Amino acid sequence: xxxxxxxxxxxxxxxxxxxxxxxxxxxxxxxxxxxxxxxxxxxxxxxxxxxxxxxxxxxxxxxxxxxxxxxxxxxxxxxxxxxxxxxxxxxxxxxxxxxxxxxxxxxxxxxxxxxxxxxxxxxxxxxxxxxxxxxxxxxxxxxxxxxxxxxxxxxxxxxxxxxxxxxxxxxxxxxxxxxxxxxxxxxxxxxxxxxxxxxxxxxxxxxxxxxxxxxxxxxxxxxxxxxxxxxxxxxxxxxxxxxxxxxxxxxxxxxxxxxxxxxxxxxxxxxxxxxxxxxxxxxxxxxxxxxxxxxxxxxxxxxxxxxxxxxxxxxxxxxxxxxxxxxxxxxxxxxxxxxxxxxxxxxxxxxxxxxxxxxxxxxxxxxxxxxxxxxxxxxxxxxxxxxxxxxxxxxxxxxxxxxxxxxxxxxxxxxxxxxxxxx
Ligand SMILES: *Cc1c(COP(=O)(O)O)cnc(C)c1O
Numbered sequence: 540x541x542x543x544x545x546x547x548x549x550x551x552x553x554x555x556x557x558x559x560x561x562x563x564x565x566x567x568x569x570x571x572x573x574x575x576x577x578x579x580x581x582x583x584x585x586x587x588x589x590x591x592x593x594x595x596x597x598x599x600x601x602x603x604x605x606x607x608x609x610x611x612x613x614x615x616x617x618x619x620x621x622x623x624x625x626x627x628x629x630x631x632x633x634x635x636x637x638x639x640x641x642x643x644x645x646x647x648x649x650x651x652x653x654x655x656x657x658x659x660x661x662x663x664x665x666x667x668x669x670x671x672x673x674x675x676x677x678x679x680x681x682x683x684x685x686x687x688x689x690x691x692x693x694x695x696x697x698x699x700x701x702x703x704x705x706x707x708x709x710x711x712x713x714x715x716x717x718x719x720x721x722x723x724x725x726x727x728x729x730x731x732x733x734x735x736x737x738x739x740x741x742x743x744x745x746x747x748x749x750x751x752x753x754x755x756x757x758x759x760x761x762x763x764x765x766x767x768x769x770x771x772x773x774x775x776x777x778x779x780x781x782x783x784x785x786x787x788x789x790x791x792x793x794x795x796x797x798x799x800x801x802x803x804x805x806x807x808x809x810x811x812x813x814x815x816x817x818x819x820x821x822x823x824x825x826x827x828x829x830x831x832x833x834x835x836x837x838x839x840x841x842x843x844x845x846x847x848x849x850x851x852x853x854x855x856x857x858x859x860x861x862x863x864x865x866x867x868x869x870x871x872x873x874x875x876x877x878x879x880x881x882x883x884x885x886x887x888x889x890x891x892x893x894x895x896x897x898x899x900x901x902x903x904x905x906x907x908x909x910x911x912x913x914x915x916x917x918x919x920x921x922x923x924x925x926x927x928x929x930x931x932x933x934x935x936x937x938x939x940x941x942x943x944x945x946x947x948x949x950x951x952x953x954x955x956x957x958x959x960x961x962x
Contacts, residue, residue, distance in 0.1 A: 543867055551864070551932040557849055557857050564777075564929040570910040571934045575926035576751060576891045577914050579777030582928075584841030589779075592837035609840060613807070615783075615831050616824055621843040622785050625776070625851055626749065626768065627759035631822035633787050635772075635836060636803075639750055642769035642786045643673040643717070645826050648798020650744045650767055651677060651715045658683055661708055661716045661743075663700055664691040667723050670748055674717065698725040698880045698893075706737045713743050720758070720768075721751035721889035724916050726881035728756065728889050732763045739764060750774060753785075755858055755890030755927075757851045760787050767792070772839055775890060775926065776846070779838040783831065788823045801828035845928065854927040859885050861925035861935055865892050868939040876946050880920070891924035900962075901954035905945045911938050915962040 552558060564580045566572060572580060588609075595607030604612045619633040626633060637645065651660060658681075660674050675685040690713070692705050699722065709716065716738050721728050731747060738745035746767040752758065754775030760768055769786040772778035788795075797804055797819060804825045806818050819825035846854070866879055869892075877894040896902060896919060903915040914922050925935050945951055 543864070543871055545936065548864070548932045548936045551860070555857065555932070557853060557927055558931065560845060560849055560928045561931060563845065566929055570912060571930070571938050572912045573923045573925055573930070573934075573938060574912045574914045575777070575929070576755075576774055576922060576924035578773055578780060579754070579775055579842075579926070580929055581779065581838075582777055582842060582845055584844055585777060585779065585838035586841070588840035588842075589834065589837040591840075592833055596833075609837075611831070611833050614833070614836060614840075615827065616822075618836065618839050618843060619785070619823065621847055622772075622839075623787075625753055625758070625846060626770075626785075626787055627757060628761045628787050629790060631793075631824075632761060632790055633785060634823040634827060635783055635785050635839060636827045636831065637769075637786065638781070638784045639748065639769060639771045640669045640673055641828075642784055643670060643748065644677065645797065645799050645828065646746055646767045646769055646786065646788075647674065647677040647715065647717065648680075649795055649826065650746065650792075650798075651681070653681055653683065653688075653714045657712055657714045659688045659690055659713045661690045661692065661705070661713045663694070663705065663718060665694050665698070665700060665722050665724065666691075666719050667748070667750070670717065670719070698722075698895075699727045699882065700729065702730050702733060705734060709738060709741050709743055711741075713741075716743055716745040717748065718745070719748045719751065721756070723751050724880075724920050724922075725893050726751070726889040726891045726922070728752065728882070728887050731758070731760075731765065735763050735765050751889055751891075754846065754851075754854070756855055761789065765789065772842075776839070777842045777928070779835065781835055782838060783836045786823060786826060788826060793821050793823075793825065797826045799828055803827040803829055803831065849928060857927035858890050858925070859888070861927065861930060861932065862888060862890070862892050864932055865923060865925060865935045865939065868936065869894070869942075872939050872943040873946055877921075890926070891922045894921040894923070895919050896921065898951055898956055900958050901951040901956040902942075902945065903962075904954040905951040906938075906942065909941045909945060909950075911941055915958055917958055917962065 595603040615635040623633040744766040749770035753770045773782040881893040
């Protein structure tokens, strides 16, 4: 392969249609942030919208629900219209609400309807722990046994899944399937369309956790017929730590009674009748539970306006170029150190690059000391996420240069190979 030079990388930045968004984010001159897959950076627009909502509280008190700049009573629905563009759904199929784990509970409580001989939930052994804890407790709530009723599809290499293995487990005793869109460690993007088609051939409802794809990858949830999905908005969507998440329910299920009902799922017109008969909104909004967390919703206003301009297809195109460049440079500059464990194929790769190394924990510490912010996933994975909205091609070039120096000088050896409490 042709040697990649600094000039070539400079040219990539000059040709970058999204380059202007970088200055809208609080990046630092003396460090390169490659951890947007864990917590996206603050943008000036998100900061402003948070201040606007605070100001409405200051100025209007209770009347902020119906007045002010962004009336709170309908803000979750208004933002869902913009968020629906990121998941490829109809406006009413999406709502801004809850968090990943809470939304998982709501969706599983709603869609898991075990019957005689059909009591199992199908998931995978590589998924995020919270998703598994949620499924275990939902099984217990229905009087079932997680040891026998939760099936976790295995991985041949401990890093990626084979769709055929998942499909082979879609047996008659499965009542619900829950899978991630992108695996949080290896960054593998599953074939959502194929998995949905195969699940539906067997009449099994299927949902996806989009935490690691939302904001990085376009989706077509409606066209693919996915039954439900949920996600957080604090990773690639940059809505702030603990920012309010989202969920999607396919239109054909709007008549399904929420498994966990609450008054914010009511029809807006009748919510304040205070009647004890629950009349759910005929949309994804019907699956809301309680009063929305306005101060943790507010940054989404600014953040989603950036996505509206940048467009998710362009974000995906740039993201793939960034991760390709990162892998090419790693191969060029650093020999025989790391194993790249994310899929190399563009159609199977999420938004980050995953490197395996026995000293991963302390290499991450050395990177941080050198102004590069990666993240570490036990036991031996370094994740590097160059984010299309605020990382440049130059950032990737610099980061690999520093990593190469750390490896050559074995600078990581002065740290203990142990993770921090938060990694
Ligand atoms: C980030 C992440 C979570 C976190 O869930 P919270 O409820 O927001 O804490 C859950 N699942 C996956 C797959 C994630 O990537």
